[in-house]
Structure formats: C-alpha cells, structure tokens
Amino acid sequence: MKHTPSTKAYCLLVVSLLFANLALAAGEEDAAWNNVLKKKYFGDRTIDESGTSIELTAPYRAEDPALVPISITAKTPQTPSNYIKTITLIIDNNPVPFAAAFHFTPESGKADIATRLRFNAYTNIRAIAETNDGKLSMVKAFVKASGGCSAPIGADLEAAMARMGKMKFKLEGDKAVLNQPNQTQLLVSHPSISGMQMDQISRIIKPAHFVTQVKVNFNGKPVMSAETDIALSTDPNFRFYFVPDKAGDLKAEVKDNLGKEFSYTQTVSP
C-alpha cells in the first residue's frame, strides 16, 4: 500500500494521541488529589512534600485488599515543644477517601501508627502530618489492589459481629518499661460494614456499620485518639506508643456510627 500524505498525517496523529494519553496516565494517579481531595480536606494550606517529618510503609501490592497493613513512622520523637499533633490518611480512589485521622500528644512518646485498611482500587495512599506549629507535610505510596477473587470485605463478618466490642491491648514485651515509649497494639472486634452494596441484587440491605472514634488514655491522660471511617478493616487494629511513668491503666473507648459505645481497660505494670 502506498503511503499518501494523508495516511502519514493520520499516523502522526495516532502516535501523538497515544503519547498524550500516556502522559495523562502518568499524572492520572494524582489527579483526584490535586483537583478535589487536597482542597476538600486541607483547603488552601501549604503541604510540604519533602518527606522530612514521617515515613509511610505500604505494600506495593495489596495481598488482601480487605486487610492491608500500613504503618507510619515519625522521624523525630514527640517533645513538649515539638510534636506531631495529627496524622491523616487519605486513600484517593476509595469510595470514601478519608480513612482516618490520628491525634497524638507529647506523652505519646512517638507519633508512630500502624493499622489495617481496605483498598478498593489501584490508588495512592497519603499520610499528612500536622505538627504543633501548624505545618503540614505529606508522604504517599501507590498500592495496587490484588487480582483474583479478593474483595475489600471481611472474610467472616459473622464472627466479628458475634464478638463486637471485644478489645485487647497487646504490649511488645511482658512488662512495660517506665519513662520510655512502649509499643502497644489495640485490637477492636467490629464488623466494620461499609454499607456499599447492591441491594438490587439481593434485596437484603445491610446498612453501614463501622467504627468512627477511638480514644486511648493511660491513667486518664490521652495517648492516641482517632476519627475513622469505612476504610478500616474488619476488626480494626492499631499499633502505637505510650510512655508510662508508673503502673496504671490503659483504657480504650470506641464509638461506632450507630451510636454504640464500647470500652476496655487493661492494667499495665513495669
């Protein structure tokens, strides 16, 4: 076939369109953040992206999209004059991008937090830290939801429902070490139902039922608190630090969107 000028022009057009699409695809993963989410959650505030304040660890591939462990590590310790107040987690392409906001105090010792989240799509997750001087800084990671038969839903919701409200603290060692940051894990049993279902299919409606608030105190002093949403996995799990100055009680108070409240206290001794 003879290449006429018009076919050449056509080829060029196709090639340039292809490149334009590729360029778009490269920036695409940040589009929702840049165009909508940043403004929605942080208004016109400046967000530093040099990564000096926190580190985010998330798996590139979400092995189980219902249960993706992620962790944030603070690069500096919490001191009364210089500390991280809040770490907000946003999952750009989830139906509800806001996943959680965690609040810390100088008494937290370290503003580290680890939890398990649901990922509905191929998406960026962002952790935005706000320090006590009001400055914001952000780190992000791209997570691919896995293939296969997985879905971002708990495997056995009935079991979680049956023990709803049951909680546990797990300390790193058997005993607490005084006046140092001690890692602890809070396990909360809750089905964490997103309510995102197609009832046209089953005509069975299971309304959203998820944890919205978590507060942890040690001897009455706040250690960590959080507002949370449907991105939290079934049986929410949190790993964080506290600094005990003597033996005492770790107390967790949890609320859900249906107004149910649960609390649990565990005695910690050195």
Added chain:
Amino acid sequence: MFRQFYCCAVFLASITAMVVANADELNLKEVASGVFVHQGIHAMPDKLNRGEIANIGFIVGDRCVAVIDSGGSPAQGKALKAAIKDKTKIPICHVINTHVHPDHVYGNIAFKEPGVSFVGHRKLAQAMASRAPYYLQKAERDLGLAIKQEDFIVPDKPVDSSMVLDLGGRKLLLTAHGPAHTDNDLSVYDDKTKTLWLSDLLFMGHVPVIDGSLLGWLKELDTLKKIDAKLAIPGHGPVASEWPRSAEAETRYLEMLKSDIRGYIKQGKTMEQAMAEVGHSARGDWQLFDDFHKRNIATAFAELEWED
C-alpha cells in the same frame, strides 16, 4: 485509509473469533457415569483467559441436568450450555453455584431461562450483593468483561443447611458449609456414583485460598473426610481424584499456617512479620503461591489473633 481500518478490523475480528472458538470447544470429561467436568487452568484470572480458570461441569439425571458452577465469563457459560445440549437432550433444571467467586458464577447469565432454578448457600445472595460493586469494576479492569449487576443471579433456592435435588434416577445432596474457603461454600454429593463435588473446598496444585476461615475450613474438612466417596472433584486441579487422600496436601498447608501463625501471635509478632516470613518453604508444593500465600497469612492472622 479506509483500507487500513478495514485490515485492522478484520485482524481484530479474527483474533476475537479465535478466542471465542476456544471457549466454544469446552473440553469435558465424563469422570463417572453422567458426571462431566471441564478442568480449569492454574492461572490468575486475566484478559487472556477471561477468568475461565475453575473446574466447572454438570450431572445428568433421567429427568434433568444440574449445572455445577457456570464458568468464569458469560461466554464460558454459553460454551458450557452448548456442550450440555451437545451431549444430551435432557433439559437443564438447576444451576448450582458452589460459592460467590467470579470464576464460578460469571457464566450464570447464560442459563437464565424459565424452568431453570439457581441454587446456592443461604449466604450467597448477601455475598453477591456486597462484593458486586467491587467485582464489576474488576471484571472490566482485569478481565475485559462487561459484567452487569443482573449477571450475578442470586439463588431462588437458597440452601439453609442441606437440600436434596432429585434429577431422576439420582439424587444430589447439597450441603451448606460453615465459613471455610468462603462463608458461602456448598458441596454436592451424587449418590449414584458416590462423587463428592467439593469445588473450592478442595484445591489441588493451585495453592488454597482462604477467603472465609482457616479454622472453619479445617473443621469442615474433618467432617468431609468421613464421607464415603469414590471420587472427589476439586475447584482447581485434576478433574477427579481419590477421596479423602486428595485432601492431604491442602490439609497439610492449612495446618502449617495454623501452627506457624499461632506461634507468631504468641511471640507478639505483627501481621507484617508473619506475611514476610511464615511458610515460604511450602512454595515448591504449589502453583500461584506468590499470588495467594501472603494474603492467606493476612486473613488467617486476623482470625487467629482473636482465639484467646
């Protein structure tokens, strides 16, 4: 220019025709009298295989035919239907869905017509409803399939704990299991040939996938192993094998996860540590290990940490 378009279109059409032709020639084996199984392939569902990876098939009675799992795509469902019509004039009366996963139910729509009832676990409708929004997205993105909501067909005959389907001259005993591979697993036992169709309660070759409960699965296996069956049909693996011997590898893998992860939890280790370290020596025993093993650890860990 038109000619170029034309060539291109012809080329694409011929590729499509090749793929469709493959699906049309559904390879079926009669493993016992009147029990036909198509063996899937050990692969992740993708655009090339269109999610057509599971073992599917049917059982023929004197009066009617029961389909057991309809396939991984509407096209595979059609191919299965065509293969049934090819083998017998006896009409299809039941489509049994062994659980909610797409590779077992996306062929449903091909069988929807008056006189055909859809049978599944009592929890299947709920599982379809809650997974559909996500599965629909994934069908388009990963499989290149345009699945619609109405293509999931919820069972009009839900199985509460057990049910007998009389196909004429043979009876199928359906059992709705507790959470195991998923929370909506159904097994089928054919009394005439003593065939136990386990679907994804039994994985062979393809690493088992826990999307329900590790402890529950082991418990169900204990009960299932007592069934006097001549043949077992897994959801993934060879079309028929000896029962209960064929469950040995799966049981060993699940037991290993149970004891190793319990050990990690007892030592206060995290889910991330367990995912990085547990059970990787079993890699050589299974296909698709890297695709599912870590997720199995995550699911099992989240279950086992509530044991005490």
